[in-house]
Amino acid sequence: MSAQNFFARMTAPKITARKGGDPIVCLTAYDAPTAALLDDHCDLLLVGDSVGMVVHGLTTTVGVTLDMMIMHGQAVMRGSKTALVVVDLPFGSYEDSPETAFRNASRVMMETGCQAVKIESGSYAAQTVSYLVERGIPVMSHVGLRPQSMNVLGGFRARGRTASIADEIIENAIAAAEAGSFAVVVEGVSEELADRVTKAVNIPTIGIGASAGCDGQILVTPDMLGMFDRVPKFVKKYGAMSDLIETAAKDYAAEVKARTFPSDDYTYKFKK
Numbered sequence: 001m002s003a004q005n006f007f008a009r010m011t012a013p014k015i016t017a018r019k020g021g022d023p024i025v026c027l028t029a030y031d032a033p034t035a036a037l038l039d040d041h042c043d044l045l046l047v048g049d050s051v052g053m054v055v056h057g058l059t060t061t062v063g064v065t066l067d068m069m070i071m072h073g074q075a076v077m078r079g080s081k082t083a084l085v086v087v088d089l090p091f092g093s094y095e096d097s098p099e100t101a102f103r104n105a106s107r108v109m110m111e112t113g114c115q116a117v118k119i120e121s122g123s124y125a126a127q128t129v130s131y132l133v134e135r136g137i138p139v140m141s142h143v144g145l146r147p148q149s150m151n152v153l154g155g156f157r158a159r160g161r162t163a164s165i166a167d168e169i170i171e172n173a174i175a176a177a178e179a180g181s182f183a184v185v186v187e188g189v190s191e192e193l194a195d196r197v198t199k200a201v202n203i204p205t206i207g208i209g210a211s212a213g214c215d216g217q218i219l220v221t222p223d224m225l226g227m228f229d230r231v232p233k234f235v236k237k238y239g240a241m242s243d244l245i246e247t248a249a250k251d252y253a254a255e256v257k258a259r260t261f262p263s264d265d266y267t268y269k270f271k272k
């Protein structure tokens, strides 16, 4: 990564300064060519551990490893030039102690060149966030529906249906902000609760399945591109990627079988 590249990028403090201002545009990215296409349109690219589900075919994010996150983080850094790149710390890489979190987060930053990490914040997380931030690692937190905890939560259902859980989500967001997070993802909660979280914290809230009143929005890119038939209720499909791929593969197969591909236009003919 060149020094010039580094200074062209969005920074974590600039994202924080957008609280209550222009909406912050975020998408997930996992590979270099897609990151290059998204870069001009996004303030922040998240190398989410959703990569396990939408790229590697896992049923949850629990099986995602640090090495997987580093490999995809490197690719996204190569493809992008201006967006802030945030890499998720996967399940098992940060929960047991701030020291473990620092060891793994610093490895992610050193080996990918990304500028921040994201952690899913339970009540244990505030100490870890401040430990990382004090040592030079910007942290984005994640409250509400926390996919890494789906075995405890019992699935991917929206969170905060009872007053006590709603209060706990707000407390987690406040703790994450007070510990020094530069932004907080709010996932899978009612519009009303998302708006309460946005009012309660002095850092930007990035909504996914939350509220248009959040300070920014994020979606899982293959979901919004229309790669999958079944997506959560909150996903708007902005493209029809699966149709495009199926049609192209079908046309290609037909031409290969008919020996009409490769035609003259696609073959080398050396002059004798």
Ligand code: KIV
Residues within 6 Å of the ligand: 028, 046, 047, 048, 049, 050, 051, 088, 142, 185, 187, 208, 218, 219, 220
């Ligand atoms: O892993 C991911 O893609 C995420 C987003 C859903 C915010 O955490």
